[in-house]
Amino acid sequence: MNLEIFKKYNKPGPRYTSYPPATFFQGGFTADAYIVQIERSNQDEPQNLSFYVHIPFCPRLCHFCGCNTGVSQKEEVIRRYVDAIIKEIKTVSQYIDPSRKVSQIHWGGGTPNSIDLSYVEEIMAAFSERYEFLDDAEVAMECHPAYLDFADIDKLANAGFNRISLGVQDFDSKILKLVNRAPSKHPIDELVRYMHEKGFRGINLDLIYGLPGQTPESFVKNVEQAIEVSPDRLATFSYAHVPWVKAAQKILEKHGLPGPDEKLRMFQNGHNLLTEAGYVAIGMDHYAKADDDLSIALKNKTLHRNFQGYATRKTTGQVYGFGSSSISQLWGSYVQNIKTYPEYIEVIEKQGLAPDKAYILKQDEQITREVITEIMCNGEMDFENVGSRFKTSADQIKEVVKFSAEKLQEFIDDNLVAIKGNKVEVFREGFFIVRNIAMTFDPLLKETEGMYSKTI
Numbered sequence: 292m293n294l295e296i297f298k299k300y301n302k303p304g305p306r307y308t309s310y311p312p313a314t315f316f317q318g319g320f321t322a323d324a325y326i327v328q329i330e331r332s333n334q335d336e337p338q339n340l341s342f343y344v345h346i347p348f349c350p351r352l353c354h355f356c357g358c359n360t361g362v363s364q365k366e367e368v369i370r371r372y373v374d375a376i377i378k379e380i381k382t383v384s385q386y387i388d389p390s391r392k393v394s395q396i397h398w399g400g401g402t403p404n405s406i407d408l409s410y411v412e413e414i415m416a417a418f419s420e421r422y423e424f425l426d427d428a429e430v431a432m433e434c435h436p437a438y439l440d441f442a443d444i445d446k447l448a449n450a451g452f453n454r455i456s457l458g459v460q461d462f463d464s465k466i467l468k469l470v471n472r473a474p475s476k477h478p479i480d481e482l483v484r485y486m487h488e489k490g491f492r493g494i495n496l497d498l499i500y501g502l503p504g505q506t507p508e509s510f511v512k513n514v515e516q517a518i519e520v521s522p523d524r525l526a527t528f529s530y531a532h533v534p535w536v537k538a539a540q541k542i543l544e545k546h547g548l549p550g551p552d553e554k555l556r557m558f559q560n561g562h563n564l565l566t567e568a569g570y571v572a573i574g575m576d577h578y579a580k581a582d583d584d585l586s587i588a589l590k591n592k593t594l595h596r597n598f599q600g601y602a603t604r605k606t607t608g609q610v611y612g613f614g615s616s617s618i619s620q621l622w623g624s625y626v627q628n629i630k631t632y633p634e635y636i637e638v639i640e641k642q643g644l645a646p647d648k649a650y651i652l653k654q655d656e657q658i659t660r661e662v663i664t665e666i667m668c669n670g671e672m673d674f675e676n677v678g679s680r681f682k683t684s685a686d687q688i689k690e691v692v693k694f695s696a697e698k699l700q701e702f703i704d705d706n707l708v709a710i711k712g713n714k715v716e717v718f719r720e721g722f723f724i725v726r727n728i729a730m731t732f733d734p735l736l737k738e739t740e741g742m743y744s745k746t747i
C-alpha cells in the first residue's frame with residue numbers, strides 16, 4: 292500500500308452504509324406512513340426478509356463507544372423493552388406477505404448477550420412462530436466476551452443462532468482498562484474453538500485501532516494474536532473520535548490518542564499481516580478466510596452490504612429493524628425508529644410501531660445506490676448490468692450518476708481504477724480509498740459535504 296497515495300485521499304466522506312446516507316433522513320414519519328412502506332416492500336426485491344434487533348443496554352460503557360446504547364437497566368425496564376420488541380414484531384408481521392422467507396437475522400446493540408438469554412429466546416420464538424426460515428438463513432449476534440459463558444453459546448445455538456461476532460477490540464487488558472472496557476471472561480481462543488465445535492460459521496472478531504495506549508507495535512501483537520485464534524472473519528475498525536456527539540469520548544483525550552500517521556501504520560501493519568496469513572480483504576476494513584462465504588461472494592461479484600455489515604446477495608433481504616434506533620432498509624425507503632429506548636417503549640405500547648425518521652427513494656436514487664454498492668462491495672460495476680436490472684440502458688445509468696471519465700482520471704493516473712468499455716474496475720489498492728471513488732458517482736454529495744469523518 293502506498294502511504295502517500297492513501298494520505299492524499301484520506302478526506303472526509305460518507306461511509307455509504309446506506310444511500311442516501313442517514314444524514315438525509317427526515318423526522319416526523321408516522322406509523323401509517325411506515326405501514327404503506329412495509330406493504331409496498333412485499334412487491335419489491337429482494338423478496339427475502341432480513342431482521343435486525345437492537346438491544347440498547349450495556350453493563351458498562353466503553354469510553355470509545357460510538358454505538359446507540361446506554362448503561363444497563365433494571366430488570367423491569369428490560370422486560371418492558373423486550374415486550375415492546377415482541378409487540379413491534381407482531382404489528383409488522385400483519386403487513387408482511389407470509390409467503391416471504393427469512394434469510395437473515397442480526398442482533399446488535401449495545402450488548403445483546405448481556406440481557407438474560409431467555410429474553411432472546413422469546414424474541415426468536417416471536418419470529419419463528421410467524422415466519423418460515425430459509426435452510427441456510429444466517430442468524431447472528433454481536434457479543435461482548437466479558438459476558439459470554441460457554442453455556443451461553445449452547446443457549447444461542449439452541450435458539451437458532453449460527454454466527455457470532457465477538458467484540459475483542461484489543462487483547463491487552465491494560466488498554467481495555469484505559470477505555471473502561473471489561474475484559475473477556477474466558478480466553479478468546481477457547482470461546483472461538485467452542486463456537487466452531489458447536490457448528491457456528493462466519494465467526495468474527497472486531498478489533499479497533501487508534502485507542503489510547505495503542506502503538507503500531509502493540510497493534511501488530513493484537514493482530515498476530517487474533518490470527519492465532521483463527522476466526523473466519525475479522526474487522527479492524529478505525530476508532531472514530533466524535534466527542535461532539537459522544538461526550539464520553541472526551542475522557543480518552545486525557546490519555547492521548549495516536550495520531551493519523553500512527554493510525555495509518557496500524558492499519559497497514561494489520562492489513563499486511565492478515566493478507567499474508569491468507570485472509571482475503573473485503574471492502575476497506577473487513578477480512579475473511581478464503582473459503583468463507585464472504586470471500587467466495589467477492590470472487591463471484593455477489594457481495595452485498597447493509598447497516599449490519601457485509602453479506603452475500605443471496606442471503607440479504609430487505610431489512611426490517613426492531614427496537615429503538617433500528618433502521619429498516621427496504622427497496623423503496625429507509626425508516627428509522629425513535630432513538631431513545633424509554634420513548635420507543637412508550638410509543639410501541641400505544642401504537643405498535645415507533646418510526647421517527649425516514650427517506651423515500653426516487654428511482655434515480657435506487658439506481659445510484661446500486662452503482663455505489665457494486666463499487667463499494669465488489670470493486671466492479673458494469674453499467675450494462677445495472678441497466679438491465681433496472682430495465683434501461685447503460686447510457687441512462689451513466690446519466691443518472693452523472694458519470695464522466697474525467698472525474699475518475701486522478702484515480703486512473705494513480706493506478707487505483709480502470710475503465711474498460713462499460714465497466715469500472717477498482718484495483719485492490721483502490722479499495723483502501725473506495726469511498727472516495729464511490730463519491731464520484733454520488734450526485735447528492737454536494738449537499739452534505741463537511742458532515743463526515745475521514746477514512747482513517
Ligand SMILES: C[S@@+](CC[C@H](N)C(=O)[O-])C[C@H]1O[C@@H](n2cnc3c(N)ncnc32)[C@H](O)[C@@H]1O
Pocket residue numbers: 349355356357358399400401402403433434435436457458459460497498499528529530531532
Ligand atoms: C455494538 S458493538 C459490538 C458488541 C458489544 N457491544 C461489544 O462492544 O463487544 C459494535 C462494534 O462497533 C465498534 N465500535 C464501537 N465504537 C466505535 C468507534 N467509536 N469507532 C470505531 N468502531 C467502534 C466496536 O468494534 C464494536 O465491536
Ligand code: SF4
Pocket residue numbers: 348349351352353356357358360400401402435458
Ligand atoms: S462498545 Fe459495545 S460494550 Fe462498549 S459501550 Fe459500545 S456497545 Fe456497549
